[in-house]
Amino acid sequence: MTVPQAASDSGHDQHVIVSGLVRTFDASQPWLVRVIGRQGRRIVRAVDDLSFSIARGKTLGLVGESGCGKSTVARCLAGLLSPDAGSIRIAGATASGTPARGEIQMVFQDPYSSLNPRWRVREAVGDSLLAFGLASNRSQMGEQVAKLLIDVGLAPEDGAHYPHEFSGGQRQRVAIARAIASEPSILIADEPTSALDVSVQAQILNLLRDLQAARGLTCLFISHDLGVVDHMADTVGVMYLGRLVELRGKEDLFERPLHPYTRMLIETAPRLRRSNQQRSAVRGEVPSPLAPPPGCAFHPRCPLANDRCRRERPEPIALPDGGNVACHAVEEGRLD
Numbered sequence: 001m002t003v004p005q006a007a008s009d010s011g012h013d014q015h016v017i018v019s020g021l022v023r024t025f026d027a028s029q030p031w032l033v034r035v036i037g038r039q040g041r042r043i044v045r046a047v048d049d050l051s052f053s054i055a056r057g058k059t060l061g062l063v064g065e066s067g068c069g070k071s072t073v074a075r076c077l078a079g080l081l082s083p084d085a086g087s088i089r090i091a092g093a094t095a096s097g098t099p100a101r102g103e104i105q106m107v108f109q110d111p112y113s114s115l116n117p118r119w120r121v122r123e124a125v126g127d128s129l130l131a132f133g134l135a136s137n138r139s140q141m142g143e144q145v146a147k148l149l150i151d152v153g154l155a156p157e158d159g160a161h162y163p164h165e166f167s168g169g170q171r172q173r174v175a176i177a178r179a180i181a182s183e184p185s186i187l188i189a190d191e192p193t194s195a196l197d198v199s200v201q202a203q204i205l206n207l208l209r210d211l212q213a214a215r216g217l218t219c220l221f222i223s224h225d226l227g228v229v230d231h232m233a234d235t236v237g238v239m240y241l242g243r244l245v246e247l248r249g250k251e252d253l254f255e256r257p258l259h260p261y262t263r264m265l266i267e268t269a270p271r272l273r274r275s276n277q278q279r280s281a282v283r284g285e286v287p288s289p290l291a292p293p294p295g296c297a298f299h300p301r302c303p304l305a306n307d308r309c310r311r312e313r314p315e316p317i318a319l320p321d322g323g324n325v326a327c328h329a330v331e332e333g334r335l336d
């Protein structure tokens with residue numbers, strides 16, 4: 001299969017190239033329960049044949065409802081999970097194809113659980129420096145931690161405190177300082193503001209955007225909120241039940257969304273800058289990833305579904321704008 005690339009990526013050198021990524025989980029009941037209930041194993045295809053690339057210094061936003069596989073993509077890319085199939089290539093990686101240590105860092109949704117409560121902030125951030133050999137002694141480490149804390153909008157004195165002494169937003173700043181300490185070239189942010197008060201979300205998003213620009217980071221930015229992705233991304237990938245249904249340059253996606261699911265997300269997104277339509281209710285529920293509908297998994301919710309949609313799974317079609325979309329209605333020219 002060819003690797004689809006989004007419009008805004010063409011002409012840039014590709015830093016991250018993901019091709020045919022598959023990751024399943026065994027969600028079976030315990031053996032005895034299965035035997036008594038005469039159940040088989042239950043395998044979730046959390047990520048099912050995903051391909052995308054991210055140009056150096058650019059941000060790909062991944063959006064989709066809870067459970068569609070966003071975090072699984074992030075964890076595969078970060079090396080925290082191994083894929084069942086497919087490949088992840090990082091340009092400039094070592095001969096073995098694996099990125100250099102510290103090259104890819106991740107900021108998680110929950111800053112409460114991602115920081116060790118027994119470590120002072122200075123240690124949480126400085127540990128990365130020592131681990132990657134970026135500071136050779138404690139006084140060098142102290143100076144660098146102070147700089148990093150300033151970079152994320154904290155004060156050097158904050159290094160003496162423990163995570164529980166900070167608010168959620170400040171804790172996320174500490175987590176970000178820790179992530180950038182190893183001077184990664186790739187930063188993955190998995191719903192980094194979803195656990196925070198609305199009042200501090202914008203500050204953290206702006207901080208991430210400023211750091212991304214200042215450090216030329218290549219980013220995978222994940223959110224269930226299209227408005228947040230609009231704020232952060234150059235290219236947007238829309239996921240539905242483990243698959244990428246549309247991958248487009250951001251402007252193209254918001255100005256002329258093609259996939260019926262993308263259109264539904266945009267129509268129902270609150271406070272989206274370009275949305276001037278009436279808010280309509282989201283149609284239907286996301287089916288269980290344990291038993292995705294046959295054909296196009298979106299067909300039970302799709303106003304354009306036909307017989308072919310119920311039978312045949314749509315594959316990504318390359319678009320003239322460089323993006324791609326997986327939908328029979330687009331291919332058949334019966335969208336509008």
Ligand SMILES: Nc1ncnc2c1ncn2[C@@H]1O[C@H](COP(=O)(O)OP(=O)(O)O)[C@@H](O)[C@H]1O
Binds near residue numbers: 072
């Ligand atoms: N460790 C795991 N064990 C079993 N199932 C998992 C595991 N991690 C994720 N899943 C399942 O994979 C699917 C995708 O999950 P996830 O990647 O967390 O989605 P998202 O981040 O979009 O909410 C879900 O159905 C989820 O229940």
Ligand code: SF4
Binds near residue numbers: 303
């Ligand atoms: S393939 Fe068919 S069911 Fe799926 S989104 Fe397109 S029109 Fe709807």
Ligand SMILES: [Mg+2]
Binds near residue numbers: 190
């Ligand atoms: Mg998630």
